[in-house]
Amino acid sequence: MNVTIIGTGYVGLVTGVALSHVGHKVTCVGRNKEKIDEINVGIAPFYEPGLEALLKKMRLGAFLQASIEFEKSVLISDVIIIAVGTPTIGNKIDLTSIKKVAIHIGKSLSKDKKYRLIIVKSTVLPTVTEKVVRPLIEKYSKKNIGEFGLCMNPEFLREGNAVEDAIHPDRIVIGAFDEKSGKMARKLYKAFDCPKVITSLSTAEMIKYAANSLFATMISFSNEIANICSSIEGVDVQDVWKGVHLDSRLSPKVPKGRITPGMLSYIQSGCGYGGSCFPKDVKALSHFAKEQKVSHEILKSVISVNESQPKQIISLLLQAIGSAKNKKIAILGLAFKPNTDDLRESPSLIVISELLQRGARVVAHDPVVYSKGKRKELEAFDISYVQTYEEALKKSDAVIVMTSWDEYIQISPSEFIKEMKSAVVIDGRRIYNKEQFIHKGIIYKGVGLSLI
Ligand code: NAD
Numbered sequence: 001m002n003v004t005i006i007g008t009g010y011v012g013l014v015t016g017v018a019l020s021h022v023g024h025k026v027t028c029v030g031r032n033k034e035k036i037d038e039i040n041v042g043i044a045p046f047y048e049p050g051l052e053a054l055l056k057k058m059r060l061g062a063f064l065q066a067s068i069e070f071e072k073s074v075l076i077s078d079v080i081i082i083a084v085g086t087p088t089i090g091n092k093i094d095l096t097s098i099k100k101v102a103i104h105i106g107k108s109l110s111k112d113k114k115y116r117l118i119i120v121k122s123t124v125l126p127t128v129t130e131k132v133v134r135p136l137i138e139k140y141s142k143k144n145i146g147e148f149g150l151c152m153n154p155e156f157l158r159e160g161n162a163v164e165d166a167i168h169p170d171r172i173v174i175g176a177f178d179e180k181s182g183k184m185a186r187k188l189y190k191a192f193d194c195p196k197v198i199t200s201l202s203t204a205e206m207i208k209y210a211a212n213s214l215f216a217t218m219i220s221f222s223n224e225i226a227n228i229c230s231s232i233e234g235v236d237v238q239d240v241w242k243g244v245h246l247d248s249r250l251s252p253k254v255p256k257g258r259i260t261p262g263m264l265s266y267i268q269s270g271c272g273y274g275g276s277c278f279p280k281d282v283k284a285l286s287h288f289a290k291e292q293k294v295s296h297e298i299l300k301s302v303i304s305v306n307e308s309q310p311k312q313i314i315s316l317l318l319q320a321i322g323s324a325k326n327k328k329i330a331i332l333g334l335a336f337k338p339n340t341d342d343l344r345e346s347p348s349l350i351v352i353s354e355l356l357q358r359g360a361r362v363v364a365h366d367p368v369v370y371s372k373g374k375r376k377e378l379e380a381f382d383i384s385y386v387q388t389y390e391e392a393l394k395k396s397d398a399v400i401v402m403t404s405w406d407e408y409i410q411i412s413p414s415e416f417i418k419e420m421k422s423a424v425v426i427d428g429r430r431i432y433n434k435e436q437f438i439h440k441g442i443i444y445k446g447v448g449l450s451l452i
Pocket of ligand 1: 006007008009010011012029030031083084085086097100101121122123124155156157158159276277
């Protein structure tokens with residue numbers, strides 16, 4: 001099938017690569033000519049493991065192209081996928097891009113009589129596909145639904161693992177307006193060997209919010225438990241989770257041991273969730289529930305625990321060094337999680353901003369953030385950025401580990417002692433062995449570790 005994808009961000013481009021990988025002819029439409037030219041020579045505009053290699057392969061086989069020509073790309077398609085951003089303004093979902101794209105698609109569809117399927121892949125609240133996207137396309141195409149098809153197909157890829165997730169999805173959810181639309185979407189995804197869940201448009205929309213809110217809830221719950229643990233003598237939340245995780249309902253017993261489900265990584269304490277999805281999606285759902293006049297106490301608490309968690313990191317630092325004023329603080333990790341360069345809503349940026357307000361000198365390192373030209377997002381912060389973590393540690397008064405990159409996990413206690421002015425390690429992700437660090441004389445503080 002000829003597939004046109006609007007949006008060349010994490011979701012649009014990765015989906016494009018995955019669909020071309022199974023034999024569809026994909027055109028990814030963007031607005032930035034420079035970015036489009038780069039994609040056309042196999043350069044990904046952001047960091048995602050495995051993406052560039054597959055992109056190059058798909059380009060060479062002419063399965064995928066990128067274009068800035070919106071109408072032309074729509075007119076060559078059988079299926080159009082909308083994958084533009086849906087950020088929040090305040091707590092409310094911002095549908096500006098979705099609306100613009102729906103209008104543009106409508107205008108393009110008016111140019112001929114061909115039936116095409118439009119798929120909303122962007123995360124949108126229940127009823128948006130039906131009540132916002134559909135009427136705009138109908139109005140501007142001068143066609144009634146039925147002359148074009150409509151589906152809502154939420155995306156579940158995880159940044160850092162996006163290519164693998166898109167090529168081998170756990171499930172594909174297809175909210176279909178009618179049978180014909182659903183049938184065409186099934187054909188699109190025929191080559192993907194996974195359960196296909198066919199639902200109404202609004203159920204598909206809700207599945208995405210329920211999934212993200214569930215994971216965010218587990219993280220905030222784990223952080224609240226960590227903060228309670230810190231107040232009890234001799235308790236370490238890591239040991240608490242070890243004991244909890246071994247419940248066979250969480251780690252089922254199998255003949256040769258235990259299964260460790262991926263969900264356990266969300267029942268771990270740290271410095272809070274970030275990224276382009278959880279923060280905005282939980283806020284958007286909470287706001288939606290408020291508008292629906294439905295009680296949503298859990299969602300409100302999930303948000304408030306998450307917003308205060310970076311402050312726990314600052315308070316651990318202050319317990320160790322007193323004041324941050326004029327101290328050199330090394331930050332290891334800028335991205336909200338390893339294997340991505342995404343800085344959106346990263347707890348690291350919240351911690352940096354708090355440190356600067358307290359008069360600290362901040363030196364930051366991240367293994368990939370700068371390689372894709374993300375400097376712009378950091379321009380607001382008066383910090384130095386260095387190319388190696390050793391440089392960040394050099395003569396620092398304390399280090400805060402904000403992202404659990406493999407290369408940080410490998411750092412030994414002796415290295416911290418060798419490089420730093422005073423060996424104070426704040427482990428925001430609990431990646432180190434506390435006994436080893438304390439034994440070597442490091443002042444080691446971690447989330448959920450008893451402060452008494
Ligand atoms: P992104 O910001 O990385 O990419 C969005 C892209 O859309 C940008 O490149 C932007 O320039 C482009 N765009 C906006 N308006 C356009 C227009 N009129 N024409 C052409 N391009 C246009 O966003 P993303 O992370 O890819 O997320 C896209 C959607 O998918 C969001 O709704 C998000 O919530 C959802 N989602 C994201 C993830 C993720 O991990 N990033 C996972 C699942 C779902």
